[in-house]
Amino acid sequence: MAKYIFLTGGVVSSLGKGIAASAIGALLEARGLKVTLQKLDPYINLDPGTLSPFQHGEVYVTEDGTETDLDLGHYERFTHVQSTQKNNYTTGKIYFNVIKKERLGHYLGQTVQVVPHITDEIKSAIRSLDCDGVDVVIVEIGGTIGDIESLPFLEAIRQIPYDVGRENAMYFHLTLVPYIGSAGELKSKPTQHSVKELREIGIQPDALLCRSDREIPQEMKKKIALHCNIEEESVIGAIDVETIYEVPLVLHREGLDTLIAKKFKFNTDPPKLDVWHNVVKTIKNPSNEVTIAMVGKYIGLRDAYKSLIESLIHGGIANDASVNFKWLDSEELEKHEIDEYMSDVDGILVPGGFGIRGIEGKIRAVQYAREKKIPYFGICLGMQCAVIEFARNVCGITGANSSEFDTECTEPIIYLMEQWFDFKTNTVQKRSMESEKGGTMRLGGYPCLLQESSNAKDAYKKAEITERHRHRYEFNNNYREILQSKGMRFSGLSPDGKLVEIVELTGHPWFLGCQFHPEFKSRPTEPHPLFKAFISSAIREKRSLFPTHGMTALEQRR
Numbered sequence: 001m002a003k004y005i006f007l008t009g010g011v012v013s014s015l016g017k018g019i020a021a022s023a024i025g026a027l028l029e030a031r032g033l034k035v036t037l038q039k040l041d042p043y044i045n046l047d048p049g050t051l052s053p054f055q056h057g058e059v060y061v062t063e064d065g066t067e068t069d070l071d072l073g074h075y076e077r078f079t080h081v082q083s084t085q086k087n088n089y090t091t092g093k094i095y096f097n098v099i100k101k102e103r104l105g106h107y108l109g110q111t112v113q114v115v116p117h118i119t120d121e122i123k124s125a126i127r128s129l130d131c132d133g134v135d136v137v138i139v140e141i142g143g144t145i146g147d148i149e150s151l152p153f154l155e156a157i158r159q160i161p162y163d164v165g166r167e168n169a170m171y172f173h174l175t176l177v178p179y180i181g182s183a184g185e186l187k188s189k190p191t192q193h194s195v196k197e198l199r200e201i202g203i204q205p206d207a208l209l210c211r212s213d214r215e216i217p218q219e220m221k222k223k224i225a226l227h228c229n230i231e232e233e234s235v236i237g238a239i240d241v242e243t244i245y246e247v248p249l250v251l252h253r254e255g256l257d258t259l260i261a262k263k264f265k266f267n268t269d270p271p272k273l274d275v276w277h278n279v280v281k282t283i284k285n286p287s288n289e290v291t292i293a294m295v296g297k298y299i300g301l302r303d304a305y306k307s308l309i310e311s312l313i314h315g316g317i318a319n320d321a322s323v324n325f326k327w328l329d330s331e332e333l334e335k336h337e338i339d340e341y342m343s344d345v346d347g348i349l350v351p352g353g354f355g356i357r358g359i360e361g362k363i364r365a366v367q368y369a370r371e372k373k374i375p376y377f378g379i380c381l382g383m384q385c386a387v388i389e390f391a392r393n394v395c396g397i398t399g400a401n402s403s404e405f406d407t408e409c410t411e412p413i414i415y416l417m418e419q420w421f422d423f424k425t426n427t428v429q430k431r432s433m434e435s436e437k438g439g440t441m442r443l444g445g446y447p448c449l450l451q452e453s454s455n456a457k458d459a460y461k462k463a464e465i466t467e468r469h470r471h472r473y474e475f476n477n478n479y480r481e482i483l484q485s486k487g488m489r490f491s492g493l494s495p496d497g498k499l500v501e502i503v504e505l506t507g508h509p510w511f512l513g514c515q516f517h518p519e520f521k522s523r524p525t526e527p528h529p530l531f532k533a534f535i536s537s538a539i540r541e542k543r544s545l546f547p548t549h550g551m552t553a554l555e556q557r558r
């Protein structure tokens with residue numbers, strides 16, 4: 001039977017609960033244990049698929065095509081967990097399941113209530129992860145202690161030890177220990193209050209993860225332990241770090257995994273942390289540096305591009321380089337001379353997105369990358385923009401567009417396919433314009449075959465890959481021949497050859513657009529091949545620009 005670790009958060013939000021949960025997972029994996037992680041989100045939406053990235057950050061997509069909270073991205077980057085729909089539950093999803101059961105007569109005439117029916121549903125969602133030889137199930141509860149919304153989740157986790165045994169569950173609480181400048185001291189009171197609140201609902205934490213901007217002295221740990229009714233060694237300092245990938249190392253130094261091993265009586269060797277030490281060393285002392293232009297419309301909110309940012313950092317790690325981000329608002333690029341923005345960039349990336357806003361700016365960024373031979377990486381919408389740009393400016397198809405942006409478009413080079421073969425279910429899928437979202441999304445992992453001697457094949461070093469999708473529109477095959485004749489390569493196709501998954505340009509240092517989202521499958525310890533190749537080409541091109549002294553990169557390009 002699996003052991004359970006429950007992680008709650010107190011004092012304020014944004015303390016990095018997702019990273020803390022992931023780091024605990026990484027440490028346990030480094031001890032040779034098998035973990036899985038689950039996020040319980042208190043909001044009512046069935047999943048974050050319908051939430052604006054402005055509000056909730058990126059929508060992370062799992063292999064099985066579930067649209068989930070971005071914390072699952074951290075889980076998959078820090079551990080080898082392959083999440084599914086079972087790893088993320090919202091209040092909405094729990095209630096939805098209970099209501100469905102009620103309609104089917106499952107409750108035999110009982111009054112359906114929060115306790116026990118909702119809490120039982122939550123408990124069974126948690127316990128369903130005790131399978132496939134998992135040693136530890138780590139459950140992160142969204143929100144902050146004191147929120148009304150998360151109460152049913154907290155009640156459910158309070159009850160779990162009654163089902164699995166107190167010795168098989170641990171409660172971790174993440175709090176803030178702020179430094180008050182005027183007093184010249186760290187303060188423990190917010191932590192004490194937060195723990196008090198947790199105890200009022202019946203949960204006595206086993207350990208505290210104390211976020212702080214500096215080392216927490218032993219005396220302070222002693223005080224926190226005394227007031228919060230825990231052992232001194234269970235007060236773990238979680239001090240601010242330069243990179244999130246240092247968190248497992250910090251928590252290990254503070255004795256966190258030893259504490260867990262002791263409580264659960266795990267007889268493992270100390271964790272093997274070399275890979276994490278190497279990641280941190282490279283991030284802190286890189287030999288190279290590149291600047292990547294990120295051309296998007298959510299640039300004010302970095303959480304909207306969480307996995308993408310991390311994947312580029314991973315690409316940097318693979319090349320012993322640090323990556324600087326130059327965030328460019330695609331709407332700005334529509335109004336101004338593009339040269340002004342691009343003079344100091346070594347690579348251009350157009351990420352995924354929905355809707356027409358800023359599209360022409362993105363297309364101009366692609367044109368600039370193509371003409372000035374700057375490495376280009378287009379992801380999902382970024383691939384679609386690359387195709388539109390090429391059709392318009394190289395093939396002379398001036399009306400080329402996506403039917404997402406112009407339903408009346410005469411040259412719908414990107415369009416809604418009416419039907420397509422789904423390799424996951426081995427069935428033909430039909431899109432229905434009547435559905436609320438205006439057609440079914442292609443979601444989750446799909447196979448793709450790579451062409452010989454292409455940038456894609458060189459990067460992946462294998463012929464067949466699986467990558468995750470989240471889009472409705474596809475490349476229109478009626479235009480394949482003409483684009484091909486002008487130098488665009490379709491280097492990645494679905495196994496039946498019908499869906500274009502990767503496009504490239506011949507005669508360009510590195511120009512690749514993919515219909516999928518490779519950023520959902522990159523890890524700091526195993527950087528994704530495409531990000532590795534993109535950063536490598538940006539470094540290579542940067543070098544080739546500088547032999548001519550006295551000229552700026554831009555002057556060279558002209």
Ligand code: GLN
Binds near residue numbers: 381471
């Ligand atoms: N809006 C485009 C589509 O639905 C691209 C989606 C994306 O970039 N994720 O096809």
